[in-house]
Amino acid sequence: MKGRRLQAAALVLLLAATAWAARQYVELTPPDPASGRPGEKVEVSIPFKVLAGYHINSNKPTFDYMIATRMEWVKSPLQHLGDTFPAAQMKAFGFSSGKKLAVYEGSQILKTRLAIPANAAPGKLTMEGKFRYQACDHQACYPPNSVDVKVTVEVRK
Amino acid sequence: MAEIPDNRASEQAGGSQPPPAQSPASKLLTLGILIAAIALAAVWIQKDSTKNSALAGEGKSAPRVTAVKVGDPAPDLILKDLQGNTVKLSDLKGKVVLVDFWATWCQPCTIMIPWFIEFQNRYGSQGFAVLGVAMDDEGLSVVKPYAAKASMNYTVVIGSEEAAEAWGGIFGLPTSFVIDRQGRIQAKHIGLIDRDVFEKDIRSLL
Numbered sequence: 558m559k560g561r562r563l564q565a566a567a568l569v570l571l572l573a574a575t576a577w578a579a580r581q582y583v584e585l586t587p588p589d590p591a592s593g594r595p596g597e598k599v600e601v602s603i604p605f606k607v608l609a610g611y612h613i614n615s616n617k618p619t620f621d622y623m624i625a626t627r628m629e630w631v632k633s634p635l636q637h638l639g640d641t642f643p644a645a646q647m648k649a650f651g652f653s654s655g656k657k658l659a660v661y662e663g664s665q666i667l668k669t670r671l672a673i674p675a676n677a678a679p680g681k682l683t684m685e686g687k688f689r690y691q692a693c694d695h696q697a698c699y700p701p702n703s704v705d706v707k708v709t710v711e712v713r714k
Numbered sequence: 715m716a717e718i719p720d721n722r723a724s725e726q727a728g729g730s731q732p733p734p735a736q737s738p739a740s741k742l743l744t745l746g747i748l749i750a751a752i753a754l755a756a757v758w759i760q761k762d763s764t765k766n767s768a769l770a771g772e773g774k775s776a777p778r779v780t781a782v783k784v785g786d787p788a789p790d791l792i793l794k795d796l797q798g799n800t801v802k803l804s805d806l807k808g809k810v811v812l813v814d815f816w817a818t819w820c821q822p823c824t825i826m827i828p829w830f831i832e833f834q835n836r837y838g839s840q841g842f843a844v845l846g847v848a849m850d851d852e853g854l855s856v857v858k859p860y861a862a863k864a865s866m867n868y869t870v871v872i873g874s875e876e877a878a879e880a881w882g883g884i885f886g887l888p889t890s891f892v893i894d895r896q897g898r899i900q901a902k903h904i905g906l907i908d909r910d911v912f913e914k915d916i917r918s919l920l
Contacts, residue, residue: 563894621819622824622860623819623821624819651908652821652822652825653821658821687767692817693820693821694886694905696822696888696904696905696907697822697887697888697904697905697906698819698821698822698823698886698887698907699885699886699887700849701819701851701889705797
């Protein structure tokens, strides 16, 4: 009995700990550095993976009230030219009444295009941002969250 | 109406059996859970205290969470409705109340709203009330137009981190609680479940 109480108390402690922790449903692989000369344009691939059993809305969700996946970049010496999101997967879920929703599942690649300033000195330039998403499973949805992203560009002579 | 076969996260009031003696494997499990809890708490504390909320999202300060369970007295909610009036859950004592934590961006939540409108119409005169707690970060600016468009006929209040915290942390939406006339939680459902489950919960308490 005492052991069972201890187990219950431990479980409550675990639940409390996880209640405090922002749960992530997306894993992001640090992108490989790109390289280029001053004035050139480069493209960086940012792989991300939606955890099994979950999906996130695409960058263009089916309904306007849904929260789109998007990138939010912090200003950097690198000029941000644009992001190319993967094509959405159209899938129906238990809560969508047969309607297919534009989502991402599994492993995907986001591409971002950057311009190296013409006056950039040789060395490393970085740009930081947040990958913002909102996840659901087949029954419930989870609060919007984000994953930090950092891209590096090696500036050659 | 879509049938939802998997009711994975529902709790309802019921009896219990005496537990067996704890085995070595059970002791190991206890130890494992304890270690996991401590490790998680430590990671969270070190990592980023600004990214967490009772809604387990981001951008809020860390709350203190005490889990609520079936049979517990419902924690009070004191929140503003869409007209700016203060609404207290405790003022509804004596009624059967369905408290629904939801958000406008949550599609499973939007499936259930028409059911709740219907329940309010059907059982309102028998001492039943729905209380929708909207957890949108944007608050009134998005919830009010949504409620009008959806013709929500029950009280909707703007939720808060503290409200979610008081109810044990809201891990996913929708999360719904059915409360009896004495103010005790009699059912808790996380996620979209079958409409009939809610109706049975309500009817059994009226």
